[in-house]
Amino acid sequence: MSAADRRIAPAPRTEWPEHFEDHLAGIGCPICTNDFTAEDIAWGLLINKGTFANAYLWRSGQVRGYVVVIFTARHVAEPTAMTSAEAAGFWNEALAAGRAVEQYYRPLKLNYQLLGSVVPHAHFHITPRRSDQDPAPGGPLPFDVLDHGRQDEEQLQSDARGLRELLGCTGSSVVPR
Numbered sequence: 786m787s788a789a790d791r792r793i794a795p796a797p798r799t800e801w802p803e804h805f806e807d808h809l810a811g812i813g814c815p816i817c818t819n820d821f822t823a824e825d826i827a828w829g830l831l832i833n834k835g836t837f838a839n840a841y842l843w844r845s846g847q848v849r850g851y852v853v854v855i856f857t858a859r860h861v862a863e864p865t866a867m868t869s870a871e872a873a874g875f876w877n878e879a880l881a882a883g884r885a886v887e888q889y890y891r892p893l894k895l896n897y898q899l900l901g902s903v904v905p906h907a908h909f910h911i912t913p914r915r916s917d918q919d920p921a922p923g924g925p926l927p928f929d930v931l932d933h934g935r936q937d938e939e940q941l942q943s944d945a946r947g948l949r950e951l952l953g954c955t956g957s958s959v960v961p962r
């Protein structure tokens with residue numbers, strides 16, 4: 786889909802996404818098909834490679850610092866299907882990404898959303914909320930501003946380098962902290 790297409794608001798969904806039940810079961814899951822060792826998965830740039838999850842600075846949207854943390858240990862749609870160790874590891878690694886976003890962008894507030902209603906593979910959307918230029922102060926961020934448009938590529942690359950440094954991530958290898 787081109788950047789121009791992304792700016793066109795889609796009609797509200799009236800049905801679950803195509804193959805949703807297969808994707809729930811891990812069949813043809815659009816997240817599982819990614820190479821989790823890659824520094825760039827097209828959707829975003831790797832900023833931390835964890836034991837349970839990878840964090841990516843996301844390319845879509847209009848909110849600078851939009852990060853997605855994907856559970857990478859295996860296909861899991863619901864967090865309730867994780868073991869206790871996986872759940873704790875996933876949350877802790879999401880929080881590590883959140884701390885880096887806080888330190889790098891100094892937002893007013895961070896939001897963590899775990900939805901999976903379009904792509905049912907466990908992932909957090911971490912979004913900085915700002916005191917000025919926030920699209921929806923006091924409420925949830927509309928997904929339009931995360932799905933439509935594209936981040937400035939130069940700024941994205943530069944931000945990813947800064948976030949990797951904070952996370953001790955050098956591309957695909959991680960220095961434990």
Ligand SMILES: [Zn+2]
Nearest residue numbers: 814817860906
């Ligand atoms: Zn999956």
